Each structure stands twice: as structure tokens, then as C-alpha cells.
Amino acid sequence: MQASLLRIRINHAGNTALGPGKIELLQHIAQQGSISAAAKQMRMSYRRAWELVDVMNRCFDQAVVVSTAGGSHGGGAQVTEFGQALIDAYQQILQKSAQAAADELHLITRHLKKD
Amino acid sequence: MQASLLRIRINHAGNTALGPGKIELLQHIAQQGSISAAAKQMRMSYRRAWELVDVMNRCFDQAVVVSTAGGSHGGGAQVTEFGQALIDAYQQILQKSAQAAADELHLITRHLKKD
DNA sequence: CATCGTAATGTATATATGGGTATAACGATG
């Protein structure tokens, strides 16, 4: 199976507010409770992961990820309820879109060369 | 109104087989009958426009754009019937997706900071 | 109060991307 044929992004002021990469990152953060662990799991630099989180936190009217520095295990990061709602909504958009446009999608993909 | 909130791409072997940029380029080529004229209209370098066309032609099992070099006006390029079908299908996908996922989209975009 | 692992930020470097320019090939037309 190929990795997600359909890619959907939501734009905001010319930039991507939400796309497959940010969603995947959020899921890993939610699972790991840490930005650095999520980054490592995705083999992405911590720097980049943090920047993606920062962009999200700044382009929405409420936090998507909250983090604490320091503490027994150095701190950590949690996906907020709102962030989880974003993840869910994004998945729904993906699923509903793929379903609603299944015919046209098939029309296109059936002509993609197999690699 | 903001420029297309929802951006959809169709992936092929890790790369983008079809996205908003390629579709817009195809439309300009269809209208102009020339890659270079389309590129100029989009203020894109001819080199890049040609590469986008090349990628499309190589990742589908039939040509999206056919071109002729030489001739009275130097030649030109035409979008094939298949290419036009791709454009139409893409537009349908955009429209149907936005419609099918309107609720979830609204849930997300209502929390985007106004810029 | 030293330790630990993470957040947060800075800086330098490598890589990818796209633009600019030049040049050759092409072929209908006058």
C-alpha cells in the first residue's frame, strides 16, 4: 500500500497551518508526551519539530501543544484538547474527502505509472 | 476572500503528481498553447514550467501535454484530452472535498487567527 | 544543591530548490 495518496493541507496567510506532517507530529507528541521523543521517532530534528509546534501554536487562537521545561524527567509536552480536536477533524476531512471524491480520484490514480 | 483555504495534492512515489501549481500551469498552457507563454503569465521561469510538465508526463501512463518544437511560430504545446480530464477531475475533487468536509473545515478555520 | 532530561534558542553548515542565462534543435514560412 502506498503512503496516503491524497494529501490535504489547510492554508493560513500563505503558509500551511495544518498538513500531514504537522498532524503526524501531533500524534507522536500525544503518544510520547515529549517533543524530542516525537522528533526522534519521526527521525526529524528537534529544532524542526519545535518550530512546527510553534507555528501551530501561533496561528491558532489557542494552544495546540503545551509544554513544561524542567522537572524530574526534564519536562515534556502535551497535546491539548483543542489539538486533539484538530487531529480528529483533520482525519475526518481526509476520510470524507477521499470518500466524496472517490470516483475522480480513481480516474486520476488509475493512470499513475506503477513505480 | 483568502486564496483557496484547502489545498489538495495527489502523491506518486513520494512526489507530487498533481497539485494546485501543476493544475494552474496546465490551465494556462491550454489557454495559451505554449509553455513559455504560460510560464510568463504565471511569472514562473520557463525552466520550472517545463520541469513541472515533464514530471507530469513521466508519472502518468499517457501524455498530459504534447509539444512541438519548430514551425512558423516556433512550435507550441497543447494539453491533451487526458490532461484536460485531469484538470476537470482535480477541480471536482476540490469541490466535492470542500463540500463533504465543510463542517470539520469550519471547526478548524474558525480558530485560525485573523492576520 | 547536584543531577538529569527536556524545552527553548542561537549559530553554523549542508542540502534542496528555483532562477538566470546561454545554447542547441527544430521546422514551417516567406
Added chain:
DNA sequence: CATCGTTATACCCATATATACATTACGATG
């Protein structure tokens, strides 16, 4: 058969993007 505008391609360079590495801040815990 010279001209013309376009396709097609190569080469170099500027810029953007992402990585790598380094450093500081943080604060619960032993």
C-alpha cells in the same frame, strides 16, 4: 535557405530550507 519563436537542455548561482551542533533555562527529585 535565412528567419523566427518555441521547445529542450546544460550550467552556474542565489536563496530558502533543514540539519547538526552548541548552549542556556528549567524544575522536580534524590
